[in-house]
Amino acid sequence: MIAESGHYALVLALALALIQSIVPIVGARWRDAALMNVARSTALAQLLFVAASFAALVTLHVTSDFSVANVYENSHSLKPLLYKITGVWGNHEGSMLLWVSILALFGGLVAVFGNNLPLSLRAHVLAVQAWVASAFYLFILITSNPFLRIANPPIEGRDLNPVLQDIGLAVHPPMLYLGYVGFSISFSFAVAALLEGRIDAAWARWVRPWTLMAWIFLTLGIAMGSYWAYYELGWGGWWFWDPVENASLMPWLAGTALLHSALVMEKRNALKVWTVLLSILTFSLSLLGTFLVRSGVLTSVHAFATDPTRGVFILLILFVFIGGSLSLYAWRAPALKQGGLFAPISREGALVLNNLLLTTACATVFIGTLYPLALEVLTGEKISVGAPFFNFTFAPLFVPLLLAVPFGPLLAWKRGDLLGAAQRLMVAGITALVAIALVFAWTYGGATLAPLAIGLAAFVIMGALCDLAERVALFRIPLSLSLRRAGGLPRATWGTAFAHAGLGIALIGIVCETTWNSEYIGSMKPDDVARVAGYELRLDGLNPRQGPNFREMVAQFTVTRDGEKVSVMTPSKRNFTTRGASTTEAALLTRGASQLYISLGDTSADGTIAVRIYDKPLVLMIWWGPVLMAFGGLLSLSDRRLRVGAPKPAKAAARALQAAE
Amino acid sequence: MRSRALAGAALAAILMLGAMPARAVLPDEIMADPAKEARARDLSKELRCMVCQNQSIDDSEAPLARDLRLLVRERISAGDSDAQVIDFLVARYGEFVLLKPRLNEHTLVLWLTPPLALLLGGFALWRLGRRKANPAAAGGDSAAGLTSDEQTRLERLLAAESAPDKPL
Numbered sequence: 001m002i003a004e005s006g007h008y009a010l011v012l013a014l015a016l017a018l019i020q021s022i023v024p025i026v027g028a029r030w031r032d033a034a035l036m037n038v039a040r041s042t043a044l045a046q047l048l049f050v051a052a053s054f055a056a057l058v059t060l061h062v063t064s065d066f067s068v069a070n071v072y073e074n075s076h077s078l079k080p081l082l083y084k085i086t087g088v089w090g091n092h093e094g095s096m097l098l099w100v101s102i103l104a105l106f107g108g109l110v111a112v113f114g115n116n117l118p119l120s121l122r123a124h125v126l127a128v129q130a131w132v133a134s135a136f137y138l139f140i141l142i143t144s145n146p147f148l149r150i151a152n153p154p155i156e157g158r159d160l161n162p163v164l165q166d167i168g169l170a171v172h173p174p175m176l177y178l179g180y181v182g183f184s185i186s187f188s189f190a191v192a193a194l195l196e197g198r199i200d201a202a203w204a205r206w207v208r209p210w211t212l213m214a215w216i217f218l219t220l221g222i223a224m225g226s227y228w229a230y231y232e233l234g235w236g237g238w239w240f241w242d243p244v245e246n247a248s249l250m251p252w253l254a255g256t257a258l259l260h261s262a263l264v265m266e267k268r269n270a271l272k273v274w275t276v277l278l279s280i281l282t283f284s285l286s287l288l289g290t291f292l293v294r295s296g297v298l299t300s301v302h303a304f305a306t307d308p309t310r311g312v313f314i315l316l317i318l319f320v321f322i323g324g325s326l327s328l329y330a331w332r333a334p335a336l337k338q339g340g341l342f343a344p345i346s347r348e349g350a351l352v353l354n355n356l357l358l359t360t361a362c363a364t365v366f367i368g369t370l371y372p373l374a375l376e377v378l379t380g381e382k383i384s385v386g387a388p389f390f391n392f393t394f395a396p397l398f399v400p401l402l403l404a405v406p407f408g409p410l411l412a413w414k415r416g417d418l419l420g421a422a423q424r425l426m427v428a429g430i431t432a433l434v435a436i437a438l439v440f441a442w443t444y445g446g447a448t449l450a451p452l453a454i455g456l457a458a459f460v461i462m463g464a465l466c467d468l469a470e471r472v473a474l475f476r477i478p479l480s481l482s483l484r485r486a487g488g489l490p491r492a493t494w495g496t497a498f499a500h501a502g503l504g505i506a507l508i509g510i511v512c513e514t515t516w517n518s519e520y521i522g523s524m525k526p527d528d529v530a531r532v533a534g535y536e537l538r539l540d541g542l543n544p545r546q547g548p549n550f551r552e553m554v555a556q557f558t559v560t561r562d563g564e565k566v567s568v569m570t571p572s573k574r575n576f577t578t579r580g581a582s583t584t585e586a587a588l589l590t591r592g593a594s595q596l597y598i599s600l601g602d603t604s605a606d607g608t609i610a611v612r613i614y615d616k617p618l619v620l621m622i623w624w625g626p627v628l629m630a631f632g633g634l635l636s637l638s639d640r641r642l643r644v645g646a647p648k649p650a651k652a653a654a655r656a657l658q659a660a661e
Numbered sequence: 662m663r664s665r666a667l668a669g670a671a672l673a674a675i676l677m678l679g680a681m682p683a684r685a686v687l688p689d690e691i692m693a694d695p696a697k698e699a700r701a702r703d704l705s706k707e708l709r710c711m712v713c714q715n716q717s718i719d720d721s722e723a724p725l726a727r728d729l730r731l732l733v734r735e736r737i738s739a740g741d742s743d744a745q746v747i748d749f750l751v752a753r754y755g756e757f758v759l760l761k762p763r764l765n766e767h768t769l770v771l772w773l774t775p776p777l778a779l780l781l782g783g784f785a786l787w788r789l790g791r792r793k794a795n796p797a798a799a800g801g802d803s804a805a806g807l808t809s810d811e812q813t814r815l816e817r818l819l820a821a822e823s824a825p826d827k828p829l
Binding site for chain 2: 383
């Protein structure tokens with residue numbers, strides 16, 4: 001019954017989405033407020049029904065109803081409750097249902113919070129949102145129905161892929177989807193603007209917070225996925241330039257560009273047409289990512305060819321939405337009024353440079369990910385494009401970008417003073433040079449590029465601090481006054497500083513991890529001692545243990561440094577009985593931002609076990625960076641100037657604002 | 662379908678039925694000479710495990726990857742330079758083995774896209790900037806770009822001094 005109800009709820013959601021696709025548009029044509037308002041109620045009702053459908057699938061998984069194929073294939077009655085729930089989206093059908101649920105959630109949010117939007121704009125936005133929703137409901141119902149029953153229900157399920165039985169699955173996919181799908185809002189706004197043929201101030205004020213929200217989630221989602229891969233896969237890698245990762249990186253790069261161009265549009269009414277295009281591109285890249293991952297085309301072109309139903313369907317969705325929106329853009333964009341002039345050296349100019357470099361980076365990831373597929377389809381020739389290609393092409397794009405980052409906030413709108421900005425960044429420049437000299441001296445004879453990269457990171461971090469110091473006139477006026485000014489700074493300013501500093505923090509982590517990582521690879525038997533980076537790790541013994549749906553072999557290591565005991569680490573190797581698969585549970589010891597990392601290999605007949613031990617200096621900064629960036633985004637989002645319909649800032653804040661400018 | 666697919670995206674997660682965690686270089690493969698071993702590791706990172714999905718032989722635990730790792734070490738022991746090792750492997754397994762493809766007529770578009778995107782983008786911006794700057798650009802800037810604070814300040818200033826019409 002529950003499965004059928006869930007299925008039915010999904011069909012009803014489709015029906016509602018179809019109504020929402022058409023009626024509000026008709027209403028906007030006829031200027032009929034009642035018809036336009038249909039969008040609001042259908043969006044909310046749609047959310048209700050999708051939520052019911054999703055709840056039905058969760059219930060089926062939690063109660064281990066193996067008469068449903070999806071539950072049978074991905075669950076096990078002994079699986080811990082958390083993984084029964086997260087297992088809902090640990091498979092194709094369920095993850096698509098999560099995708100549309102989040103889409104409906106965003107539609108509902110626009111419906112609820114969009115009261116002060118112009119009525120016709122809201123009607124158009126929700127209609128476009130419903131077009132996307134309808135396409136994906138159809139996709140799920142026709143090719144990927146999670147509610148299908150099995151004629152003769154088995155007694156036990158086949159369990160979830162052990163690698164996915166981790167807290168990461170609870171956090172990473174929902175976050176990532178909130179980001180991916182969140183960009184659908186800016187897409188819908190862009191298409192609505194093109195349909196209406198005008199973009200007004202309300203448009204820009206709306207798009208930026210929604211883009212920012214999606215961007216925060218995507219940033220956290222990617223970072224979380226990276227950390228998950230790092231501790232789960234067992235060899236300490238955290239970014240592989242895998243097509244699946246690239247699929248999430250492309251919308252992030254485009255979304256970051258969009259965030260900055262929307263800023264120009266909101267403040268200066270410039271870059272309108274470009275912002276609209278970026279909104280379309282960002283969500284198109286989200287759709288492309290969905291296609292790449294869902295169609296199986298990445299595994300091999302042939303896998304796609306043998307079972308093309310799903311792939312072809314998503315490809316169709318892709319063509320309709322990307323092709324349609326870009327054609328609409330080509331047709332209507334010239335009609336949009338351009339505005340806001342600025343000199344090349346200005347805040348706007350800096351943001352344009354940011355956009356140029358970010359979109360080029362995005363194009364690089366795009367071509368690198370799709371080129372091998374295209375080449376194989378067209379000529380049959382197989383080539384590989386992997387990490388070395390991307391590392392090689394990304395560095396020349398990111399070095400100028402990072403060098404420019406501290407300048408942006410210090411330049412004035414319209415016409416900036418580059419020399420003045422450079423003078424105000426003097427402290428950051430000196431810090432960078434000192435950092436380079438120190439790191440170079442300390443690692444003398446080692447890598448030559450790494451100290452420079454650390455210097456660049458120091459420049460970015462100090463640049464963000466310089467910007468803040470400049471705004472509160474630090475050391476030029478009494479400290480108490482500076483502090484008061486700091487309290488009065490708009491939160492968006494703090495947000496910018498945190499986000500930019502986060503970039504530098506992440507860069508330090510990346511450089512340290514890749515350059516000064518030390519490792520020990522060897523076979524150990526009990527009482528053997530391994531030495532890595534000043535640590536001594538003694539293997540105390542190996543003990544078997546029984547888990548809920550797995551058996552594991554736990555190794556115990558005592559870690560000492562200079563004769564003093566630091567900690568005990570217990571990496572393990574798990575065997576999952578149902579699937580016969582095994583996973584490595586790495587043990588991590590965090591010391592400040594650095595980590596000691598142990599993962600186990602196979603045991604051999606003579607009682608030794610293959611062990612890998614890594615010392616990863618400052619590795620955690622790789623993820624602190626994005627967290628800081630997301631925090632900056634959150635601060636900026638909470639800025640009252642960004643909140644739609646928020647009352648005018650209080651007098652004090654307004655004065656501080658003037659002082660800051 | 663290797664487990665690394667997990668890394669970036671959740672979407673990934675679902676692809677990986679039957680995935681196994683991968684751990685690469687095994688203790689018995691390591692060369693006695695640390696300098697040569699370091700070279701072998703660096704080379705391994707550039708070479709693809711051809712039965713895996715986008716994994717270098719340094720990362721993969723597939724038997725083929727192990728064979729290739731041993732082959733690389735064998736060539737290094739035999740005194741080959743890095744380029745010779747790469748040439749040897751390409752001759753044997755084709756361009757597919759390289760994670761960073763060489764520049765040739767088939768990869769021209771791949772290699773040219775990033776610099777061209779940057780140059781064309783930069784050129785377009787330059788053109789746009791010139792076009793905007795030329796036709797009596799001044800005055801075209803609309804007041805809509807001002808924030809309400811700026812607007813009030815502007816009005817105050819205008820009220821304070823009846824400014825003569827400046828040829829902006």
